[in-house]
């Protein structure tokens with residue numbers, strides 16, 4: 001299988017400018033990994049090291065057991081069997097769609113090349129578009145051609161660098177789903193760089209969160225969201241509600257009541273209890289473990305975020321309420337918690 005293994009990679013752009021600092025990342029063959037992290041944390045740099053445009057000062061990169069970079073080894077990009085889908089498709093404007101897709105098929109006999117182009121255009125849902133010029137396509141169609149071009153040479157690994165960021169939000173979800181389906185059908189391993197948490201969680205098999213030149217956590221989306229490694233990761237991959245709590249026998253006691261803890265966190269005695277806003281419910285104050293006063297309401301259409309100053313808590317908390325705004329400013333409300341929480345050491 002085309003497993004990607006990045007081990008102990010160190011890269012800098014000069015003295016004192018270390019960007020990747022012993023980074024490890026493993027992606028199983030055929031899986032899509034999203035690399036998520038704050039601006040400037042080194043996401044693109046990681047792609048450049050994997051693709052071979054940048055030399056790592058230490059560490060190694062292997063795909064399917066073949067060392068692409070490592071001590072004494074640095075294969076040039078064209079020998080790595082890696083394709084890249086850049087931010088805005090970057091199609092050659094003077095070449096037709098078919099010739100764009102055929103671009104990486106050098107050394108392939110003419111008939112086989114034409115068949116492969118047709119096959120790739122069918123795969124991305126653009127069969128019959130081969131004669132068009134890039135400017136005759138929508139942004140989403142151009143991105144799909146870029147994907148067809150990337151997949152045509154049958155790469156072991158596809159690197160996607162924020163490939164949806166130029167698309168408007170209505171198109172984005174649909175193109176994202178298309179690209180995901182095409183990658184699955186093609187069977188290549190893929191690494192998707194994004195700064196969009198929703199995109200990472202909804203598209204990837206695993207999500208790696210980068211911080212300080214390393215992977216802070218790499219996990220399947222549900223685990224990352226529900227059991228983040230620390231408060232920083234928790235806040236980075238979604239809205240987080242932190243309340244102080246003490247733990248005993250797998251249950252945390254907090255100002256919001258008693259909350260069961262996820263199994264992996266059961267050894268800590270006290271710290272910050274993490275909940276997601278959708279785990280909280282507004283109820284009648286007489287039927288709740290916790291009570292408070294509404295201090296803010298933000299309506300988003302599909303749900304609303306209601307901010308409540310809970311008795312006994314220093315800071316107000318956000319509660320996501322589906323289907324409208326159930327309480328107004330200044331109203332006394334009850335708060336109920338559902339599901340499990342995680343307990344974390346409070347940051348120093």
Ligand SMILES: Nc1ncnc2c1ncn2[C@@H]1O[C@H](COP(=O)(O)OP(=O)(O)OP(=O)(O)O)[C@@H](O)[C@H]1O
Nearest residue numbers: 013017019037038039040041042043044045046195
């Ligand atoms: N060619 C370069 N020369 C010097 N420094 C660079 C160069 N390219 C990137 N950097 C620096 O390296 C760090 C990581 O950059 P990189 O582009 O990998 O971040 P990123 O996570 O992809 O950011 P973004 O999300 O903003 O695109 C940044 O501090 C950036 O300023």
